[in-house]
Amino acid sequence: FDLQFQPSLDGIESGNAEAIGGRARQLIADGECDIVLYFPADFSERLEEFRTTLKERADGETAKDDVAQPPRVPAPLLYYNLASEKSQLAYVRMVDLLERWRGAIQRENVELVAPIPEVADDPFEIDTRDLADKEHRDAAIWSKIFPLLLLIWSLTGAFYPAIDLCAGEKERGTLETLLISPAERSEIVWGKLFTVMLFSVVGCLLNILSMCAAGYFIISQLPQIGPPPMISLLWLSIALLPVSALFSALCLALAAFARSSKEGH
Numbered sequence: 001f002d003l004q005f006q007p008s009l010d011g012i013e014s015g016n017a018e019a020i021g022g023r024a025r026q027l028i029a030d031g032e033c034d035i036v037l038y039f040p041a042d043f044s045e046r047l048e049e050f051r052t053t054l055k056e057r058a059d060g061e062t063a064k065d066d067v068a069q070p071p072r073v074p075a076p077l078l079y080y081n082l083a084s085e086k087s088q089l090a091y092v093r094m095v096d097l098l099e100r101w102r103g104a105i106q107r108e109n110v111e112l113v114a115p116i117p118e119v120a121d122d123p124f125e126i127d128t129r130d131l132a133d134k135e136h137r138d139a140a141i142w143s144k145i146f147p148l149l150l151l152i153w154s155l156t157g158a159f160y161p162a163i164d165l166c167a168g169e170k171e172r173g174t175l176e177t178l179l180i181s182p183a184e185r186s187e188i189v190w191g192k193l194f195t196v197m198l199f200s201v202v203g204c205l206l207n208i209l210s211m212c213a214a215g216y217f218i219i220s221q222l223p224q225i226g227p228p229p230m231i232s233l234l235w236l237s238i239a240l241l242p243v244s245a246l247f248s249a250l251c252l253a254l255a256a257f258a259r260s261s262k263e264g265h
Contacts, residue, residue, distance in 0.1 A: 017077075024079035025131045034090040036079040037098075046073045047105075050123055054112045073124035083132035083140040091128070098126050135229065142228040146236055149208060154240060155247045157203030161196045162251035163264035171260050189252075193245075196252055200244040205237065 024036035040046075050073050076098070080091040105123055132140070169175040178188055212228070258264035 020077065021079065021129060021131075024077075024129075028079065028081050028084075028087065028131060034080070034084065034087045035094055036077075037094060038077040038079070040074040040076070043074060043076065046071065047123065051109070051112065054109055075125045075127040078126055078128045079131055080128065081132045082130045083136040095126065095128075102126075139229055139232070142232060146208070146228070146232065147239075149211070150204060150236060150240060150243060153204040153207045154200050154244045155251075157200035158196050158244065158248040158251045161199040162192075162248065162255040163258065163261055165192045165195060166252065166255035167258035167261050167264035170258075193248055193252055196248040197244050200248050201240055204240055204244065208233075208236070 020038055024038070027033050027036055050071060053071065078091070078094060078098070081087040102124070109123065130137075166175075169178070179185075183191075255264050
């Protein structure tokens with residue numbers, strides 16, 4: 001993945017966590033980067049001081065009473081956005097890279113000193129910050145669930161009515177009655193299509209509403225996941241119309257070739 005290096009972060013004072021977090025949020029929100037990794041200004045000096053202290057303890061140049069433990073290196077800050085797929089992927093890769101780098105430092109520290117002080121194998125920790133708001137985080141979770149449910153239930157809602165309106169009427173002998181009526185063939189087809197779409201849309205909405213009602217008690221036990229935004233139901237209903245139209249047309253076309261309900265299934 002691409003890396004961008006900004007040594008000063010546009011003049012932000014080192015150690016100002018709030019300003020650094022605000023700048024990181026802006027960079028990620030503007031799409032300039034997917035994650036932001038910030039090293040304190042004195043990180044390299046503190047890391048070198050850490051290694052020097054370990055070496056002095058190993059060589060006996062410093063009394064153990066003077067330096068009980070080597071000074072811990074300040075933690076780099078890793079900012080990411082859990083609501084963004086690209087940010088999540090970059091976060092996983094960067095954490096893996098930092099862990100391998102820290103592991104290499106640990107192995108070098110083992111060679112420098114013996115016996116090993118308590119923090120020799122853990123010189124610094126990675127401090128991660130999720131910049132996604134709770135509302136956006138919940139929306140990102142539900143956006144992976146609702147489209148799948150929409151596809152499954154809209155297809156299921158169109159499947160059975162389409163078979164009944166085509167193969168079922170052939171079995172009952174009512175299809176001939178429609179064909180000899182004054183209605184045109186195109187009107188009959190459109191009527192069947194809209195009927196199947198109606199069942200598909202209503203069935204899908206009822207399934208989603210019933211799932212939300214039943215899942216309310218489960219969601220209340222999971223504080224990390226909030227209820228879906230109400231506006232999502234509106235957008236879901238709008239997206240449901242073309243999806244139901246597609247599945248209704250496909251099911252109706254395939255069911256027209258079946259000579260019985262059993263063959264249609």
